[in-house]
Amino acid sequence: AKSGPSAVTNTMGAYACQRKTPLEHHNAVLTDALLLLAENADFCTNEGRSVAFKRAASVLKALPGPVRRMEELQGLPCLGEHCQRVIKEILEHGASSEVEMTRHSEHYQAMKALTGIFGVGVKTAEQWHRAGIRHPADLVSSEHKLNRAQRAGVEYYEHLRVPVTKAEADRIGEIVKRAVDAVLLGAEITLTGGFRRGKQTGHDVDFLITHPDEGREEGLLPKVVSWLEDLLLYQKTNKNSYLEAKEWPARPPSNMDRFERCFSIFKLQRPWAALEEPPQSGERGAAETPGWKAVRVDLVVTPVSQFAFALLGWTGSQLFERDLRRWAGQKGMSLSSHALYDCEQKRYLRATSEEEIFAHLGLEYIPPGERNA
Ligand code: TTP
Ligand code: MN
Numbered sequence: 246a247k248s249g250p251s252a253v254t255n256t257m258g259a260y261a262c263q264r265k266t267p268l269e270h271h272n273a274v275l276t277d278a279l280l281l282l283a284e285n286a287d288f289c290t291n292e293g294r295s296v297a298f299k300r301a302a303s304v305l306k307a308l309p310g311p312v313r314r315m316e317e318l319q320g321l322p323c324l325g326e327h328c329q330r331v332i333k334e335i336l337e338h339g340a341s342s343e344v345e346m347t348r349h350s351e352h353y354q355a356m357k358a359l360t361g362i363f364g365v366g367v368k369t370a371e372q373w374h375r376a377g378i379r380h381p382a383d384l385v386s387s388e389h390k391l392n393r394a395q396r397a398g399v400e401y402y403e404h405l406r407v408p409v410t411k412a413e414a415d416r417i418g419e420i421v422k423r424a425v426d427a428v429l430l431g432a433e434i435t436l437t438g439g440f441r442r443g444k445q446t447g448h449d450v451d452f453l454i455t456h457p458d459e460g461r462e463e464g465l466l467p468k469v470v471s472w473l474e475d476l477l478l479y480q481k482t483n484k485n486s487y488l489e490a491k492e493w494p495a496r497p498p499s500n501m502d503r504f505e506r507c508f509s510i511f512k513l514q515r516p517w518a519a520l521e522e523p524p525q526s527g528e529r530g531a532a533e534t535p536g537w538k539a540v541r542v543d544l545v546v547t548p549v550s551q552f553a554f555a556l557l558g559w560t561g562s563q564l565f566e567r568d569l570r571r572w573a574g575q576k577g578m579s580l581s582s583h584a585l586y587d588c589e590q591k592r593y594l595r596a597t598s599e600e601e602i603f604a605h606l607g608l609e610y611i612p613p614g615e616r617n618a
């Protein structure tokens with residue numbers, strides 16, 4: 246079978262939102278390498294470089310077959326000189342020396358461990374790294390001040406490292422649904438994020454909550470959180486800070502939206518948690534496996550008039566979202582998780598479905614399962 250990817254070479258768009266990117270693809274060896282370099286660029290606060298590596302990986306994810314020769318890359322967008330050098334070395338030698346050196350570097354490993362703590366970003370991790378901290382365990386006995394989120398992050402570090410399964414996400418969905426029903430009749434919840442894109446595991450579970458009567462959703466979250474109280478190991482609830490008329494579009498849209506939201510850590514009781522790991526025979530399993538698992542959960546409340554935008558904005562992937570906003574900008578529009586503004590017509594473009602938003606943007610509709618850019 247000699248069906249190389251060259252057939253799509255000329256037609257592949259430069260924006261991730263112009264391409265269909267499935268979850269399973271044919272170039273994982275190459276994309277893993279490029280994404281490790283992207284991650285390392287993030288750890289060096291070099292965002293431009295990180296995005297360039299992510300874009301290149303994303304293009305390879307959209308190819309219909311595995312890349313075998315460099316010629317097959319001709320005409321593809323987003324593959325700069327540096328990326329091509331890395332790909333060439335992997336195709337010829339099976340691995341890239343730059344990637345392997347980075348993977349084993351002390352800085353990369355420490356930054357990976359430290360930014361893996363909930364509540365810790367690159368800036369904090371870098372400060373700690375400079376102070377000699379290499380691992381979350383080093384923080385327990387150190388004099389470094391941790392905020393509330395970071396204390397929870399360190400406490401549940403081992404739990405939160407374990408990917409959340411779809412079964413666990415569905416179980417949490419049932420619990421959140423019960424809480425929402427108890428607090429506001431007719432409210433609806435929707436699973437978003439990676440699980441909506443068809444992923445079987447994730448680093449957290451993301452939900453959107455809305456109510457068909459605009460305004461009824463206001464102030465819902467504190468009630469939901471208090472209903473869930475005994476099941477939450479940590480929560481931070483923020484009010485809605487979005488004021489359409491006053492602040493937007495005067496302020497450029499950022500990827501941080503302004504919905505009423507809650508970042509939380511759930512205490513999920515077994516047997517739903519980690520079904521794949523039955524307790525060992527003898528005393529070991531019973532003694533060491535706690536009867537619960539800590540799981541990161543994001544709850545976001547949206548007025549129903551903004552629901553389609555919130556759904557599109559929270560489904561991801563992050564690169565898909567970034568390129569959607571960039572595409573909108575290039576079309577003279579401004580897209581956020583709240584609204585779409587046409588800068589020339591000076592008006593908001595309404596939408597009640599994701600399909601309508603793609604149409605406003607002049608894009609072919611891409612279903613969630615093909616937004617894995
Ligand atoms: P994430 O939950 O970070 O990512 P994910 O669900 O795609 O992957 P994972 O399986 O690792 O959890 O974010 C989901 C989407 O939510 C992402 O496209 C960006 C969006 N988002 C916002 O719009 N605003 C925010 O403040 C955050 C944190 C995310
Ligand atoms: Mn380099």
Ligand code: MN
Nearest residue numbers: 438439449451
């Ligand atoms: Mn997620």
Ligand code: MN
Nearest residue numbers: 438449451543
């Ligand atoms: Mn999330």
